[in-house]
Amino acid sequence: MPHDPKNGSRSQNSSLANRPAVRHRPWNDLVQRLRRLAKKITVGVAVSVAATSLGWLLGSYFQYISWRDQQNIDMFKQDFAAANATFAEVSGVLSIAMNLQQMIEANFRRALIENVDADDSAYLTVSGRRLYQPYIDAQNSLKENIDVLARKMEIFVDWASDPTHNPSAKGQGADRMSRSMLDKYDFKCERYIPDVTDFKKLTTQKVEKKDEPLRIDWNSAKHHVLTFQYCLEKIHNKILPALQWASRSPVDPYQKDSVVADEDLDTLIGKQVERLNAFMLLVMWRLDDIRERYQRMGYRCHVLGLCGSARPAVVGTPDAYREDGRGHAGGTPRSDLP
Numbered sequence: 001m002p003h004d005p006k007n008g009s010r011s012q013n014s015s016l017a018n019r020p021a022v023r024h025r026p027w028n029d030l031v032q033r034l035r036r037l038a039k040k041i042t043v044g045v046a047v048s049v050a051a052t053s054l055g056w057l058l059g060s061y062f063q064y065i066s067w068r069d070q071q072n073i074d075m076f077k078q079d080f081a082a083a084n085a086t087f088a089e090v091s092g093v094l095s096i097a098m099n100l101q102q103m104i105e106a107n108f109r110r111a112l113i114e115n116v117d118a119d120d121s122a123y124l125t126v127s128g129r130r131l132y133q134p135y136i137d138a139q140n141s142l143k144e145n146i147d148v149l150a151r152k153m154e155i156f157v158d159w160a161s162d163p164t165h166n167p168s169a170k171g172q173g174a175d176r177m178s179r180s181m182l183d184k185y186d187f188k189c190e191r192y193i194p195d196v197t198d199f200k201k202l203t204t205q206k207v208e209k210k211d212e213p214l215r216i217d218w219n220s221a222k223h224h225v226l227t228f229q230y231c232l233e234k235i236h237n238k239i240l241p242a243l244q245w246a247s248r249s250p251v252d253p254y255q256k257d258s259v260v261a262d263e264d265l266d267t268l269i270g271k272q273v274e275r276l277n278a279f280m281l282l283v284m285w286r287l288d289d290i291r292e293r294y295q296r297m298g299y300r301c302h303v304l305g306l307c308g309s310a311r312p313a314v315v316g317t318p319d320a321y322r323e324d325g326r327g328h329a330g331g332t333p334r335s336d337l338p
């Protein structure tokens with residue numbers, strides 16, 4: 001029998017119409033809504049947690065930066081105060097001993113020239129004898145404490161102003177410079193002297209005598225102090241007739257004449273003034289290096305991290321000096337701070 005498409009369509013429609021109607025379930029919509037709501041809540045919670053975590057991290061970071069800056073300021077205050085106090089103490093001791101020594105020698109020389117050295121009532125004689133005991137006290141005190149003073153300059157000035165100094169590297173590259181080493185190498189005071197006309201010339205000088213030369217580092221305040229005291233003792237031995245005169249002891253007439261004619265003594269006394277001046281200039285530079293070492297970073301470095309990548313140069317290399325020749329300490333990299 002041929003298929004009638006119209007009749008087939010009618011029969012299909014009639015069968016669909018005769019089926020029972022499917023009931024609408026309200027809880028289906030509720031479930032779908034709850035699912036959508038749960039997804040929104042999950043996303044919101046995730047965003048909230050992420051934002052909270054980010055805020056906590058940023059807050060902690062800036063708190064840490066603030067704490068670290070405060071620590072930096074405290075360390076600068078301590079290092080600068082210690083270096084300044086040490087400088088004032090040591091320079092005062094050196095200056096007193098040197099000036100009293102030169103005053104006694106000058107009084108004795110003038111007394112000999114004016115032929116009043118045997119006159120107990122002469123002004124030069126009275127003045128020279130008044131200087132004797134303060135000088136002996138200052139000279140003995142310096143001789144007794146020179147090793148301690150030199151170490152204090154090394155710790156509170158040399159190390160504090162050197163950004164390359166590693167406190168944890170104990171015993172590595174230790175400085176063997178000492179008063180006894182100067183004696184062993186027969187240090188020549190008239191030959192080895194710092195040149196303060198240009199800080200680029202404050203380099204290391206070698207004292208050649210033994211298998212390993214002794215290195216005098218004129219960038220070290222410790223080396224300045226040790227060599228100053230060593231040369232002060234050399235002058236002390238040369239002015240023995242003046243000290244005998246000032247202490248009312250007998251003086252050999254030949255020794256009197258030798259003091260006046262000793263040109264090397266004049267040279268040593270003049271060089272000693274240069275040594276003290278070089279020492280004081282160097283330490284003043286080092287105090288400024290300490291100030292720069294703890295310099296505070298600016299806003300861009302603090303917030304944006306744009307601090308630059310240049311690290312401080314190592315002292316002793318050509319790049320370690322500025323155009324004026326001064327040893328370049330530079331600022332401590334922020335990453336090197338605790």
